[in-house]
Amino acid sequence: MPLATPYYLVDEQALDRNLARIDRLRALSGAKCVMALKAFATWATFPQIAPHMDGSTSSSLNEVKLGREKFPGETHAYSVAWSDGEIDDAIAHADKIIFNSISQLDRFGSKASHIPVGLRVNPGVSHSHFDLADPARPFSRLGESDIGKVEAVMDRISGFMIHCNCENDSFASFAALLDTFESKLGHLFERIDWISFGGGIHFTGENYALEALAQRLKAFAAKYDLQVYLEPGDAVVTQTTTLELSVLDIVENGKAIAIVDSAVEAHMLDLLVYRETASVAPNAGQHRYVIAGKSCLAGDVFGEFDFPEKLEIGSRVTLLNAGGYTMVKKNWFNGVAMPAIAIRRKNGTIELVKEFDYADYVASLS
Template sequence: MPLATPYYLVDETALDRNLAKVDRLRALSGAKCVMALKAFATWSTFAQIAPHMDGSTSSSLNEVRLGREKFGGETHAYSVAWSDGEIDEAISYADKIIFNSLNQLDRFGDKAKHLPIGIRVNPGVSHSHFDIADPARPFSRLGEWDLARVEQAMDRVSGFMIHCNCENDSFESFAALLDAFEARLGSFFERIDWISFGGGIHFTGENYALDALAARLRAFAEKFSLQVYLEPGDAIVTNTTTLEVSVLDIVENEKAVAIVDSAVEAHMLDLLVYRESASLAPDSGPHHYVIAGKSCLAGDVFGEFDFPAPLAVGDRISLLNAGGYTMVKKNWFNGVAMPAIAIRRKNGAIDLVKSFDYADYVASLS
């Protein structure tokens, strides 16, 4: 019997395709890859993903603990700002800790001096199509940009994190950024042991110049005699996950609007944040519909799509690319039913691995 919608469906075979590219990049470049849990933290998939990675990286205490307990390998701890109440616990889970600012290094560095310590450096340039995701935007709080302040950290750190890519699917763009990093920061690179270039490099995308990326990373590492890290997250799960929904009603108001048993703000929040449309395939045919959610938000719209046949109540729709920055952001807005989580195994079987009910909704509040 088919699972009741809504649910997220992760496909193991699609994951394998991306992980094969991770394997190739690691082998050719010598770079290490740590999973960015901020993008995807569905730990039921970690047994498949972790053997192809070198560990995980975090943006919070909860993520660093999850990485330590569920992922394994190296556990990198980063946060925009650690608090007094969480720093000791974060250090206890970490193999490396990265401070966002000299202030944080000054405050907590002694506590972590038994670990490799890094600092985030903001090179002042980035690749991002969206101001909201641009770490080099004016007045950015993400990393130290003043080289005099970076110099003050150098006797206490062994590595840097430079994270300034967002959905960068162009090798040429990344290579140009790396050239800019070398021009501005090369004298610092000669004095560190490791560097993380963060995530946002979509090297698992179709037709990405993966071998060229690997060669560039290897040349950089050899030039400065350091270990390169990447922090893929969304790249690991791109085109692996769908949000399965059902049509509840169809209303007409100059356009046909199909209302489904999900909500954009609750289940695919990034679409609203970045003002983008969902995608589905094949998105072709003579019947045009607005696909909208069931919340009270007027703009709860997944997008407009074409179908080969008229939609009817009960029809199922698969919304594509619902893995990265989607499942980690799901919420209980309007009390709309939370999508379950299912995995399509390599043999085609679909296993329900997590479902949510009223008790979960109540427990999220007080």
């Protein structure tokens, strides 16, 4: 019997395709890859993902603890700002800790002297299609930008994190950024043991120059005698997950509008944040519909698409690429039913791994 919608569906075979590319990059480059839990933290998939990675990295105490508990390998701890109430717990669960600023290093660095300590550095250049996600935007709080101040604390750290990419699918762009990093920071790279270039490098894309990236990373590591880390998140799960929906109603107001059992703000929030539309496949046919959510938000619209057949109440709609930065952002806006989570196993069977109900909604409030 088909699962009741709405639900997120993770496809193991699609995930394997991305993991094979990660394996190849690790083998060719010598770089280590740690899973960025900020992008995807559905831990039912970790047994499949973890053997192809070197550990996990975080953006909060909760993610550090989840990584330590559920994801084998190294556990990297990073936060834009640790609080006094978090820092001891974060260090206790971490194999490495990365401070966002020198002031945080000053406050908490001595507590972490028994593990590798890193500092986030902001070189002032980046690749991002969106100002909202640009780590090097004017007045950015993400990392230290004063190289003189960084140089003064080099004896207290063993590594850097330089995260300056967002959805960068161009090796040429990454290579140009790396050239700039070297020109500004090369004298400091010689004094560290490891460096993380963060996430946002879309090297699992079908047309990405993966071999060229691997060669560049390998040469960089050899030049400065250090270990390179990458922090893929969305790159791990891109094109692996769908959001499965059903049509609840069809209304006409200049266009045919199909209302589905979901809400953009609740279940695919990034579409609103970045003013994008969802994707469906094949998005072809003679029947055009606006696919809209059931929340009270007037702009609760997933997009306008073409379908080969007329939609009716009960028709299924599949939205693509609902993994990275989607499931981690789901929320209870309007109390709309939370999508379940299912996995399509490699043998084709679909396994329900998590359902949410009224008790979960109540527990999210007080």
